Amino acid sequence: xxxxxxxxxxxxxxxxxxxxxxxxxxIEINTQENISxxxxxxxxxxxxxxxxxxxxxxxxxxxxxxIEGDDVKNLPPLNDVKEFDNEKTPSEMLRDRLFVxxxxxxxxxxxxxxxxxxxxxxxxxxxxxxxx
Numbered sequence: 001x002x003x004x005x006x007x008x009x010x011x012x013x014x015x016x017x018x019x020x021x022x023x024x025x026x027i028e029i030n031t032q033e034n035i036s037x038x039x040x041x042x043x044x045x046x047x048x049x050x051x052x053x054x055x056x057x058x059x060x061x062x063x064x065x066x067i068e069g070d071d072v073k074n075l076p077p078l079n080d081v082k083e084f085d086n087e088k089t090p091s092e093m094l095r096d097r098l099f100v101x102x103x104x105x106x107x108x109x110x111x112x113x114x115x116x117x118x119x120x121x122x123x124x125x126x127x128x129x130x131x132x
Contacts, residue, residue, distance in 0.1 A: 008042050009066055010035055014055065021096050022088070027053070 016028035035043070056067045088096070098119065102112050 006042065006046065007067070008039070008046060010039065021100065022093070 011032040012029045013032065014027060015030040018026040018028075020026055054067055095116065098116055099109075099112055102115055103109060107115060
């Protein structure tokens, strides 16, 4: 059985690039034309899916071309790509996520350590209570 592949293409520009705490990046893409409701549905269905991001820019030609099969035929299978390919331990990733939560809820960074220790005790007690 072959995998079903969905390729979404629309003329666009990279509008903004932001570096994230886990060493990934967030990319904002601005389409250069209106998209149809069918194209919008395809795009919305791809939300939170793991896949490849490809951006093709033709430097020496005034006419931009669409991505073709030969442009992407040698991509490794997605299961060969590590979703979180960084050097952080699971504990460090949890700490980072707790920090994001704490600051988004209005906490001050200098108060984080004390809050984290208290919260880790609360979490630990919940797990222990679940086995008693």
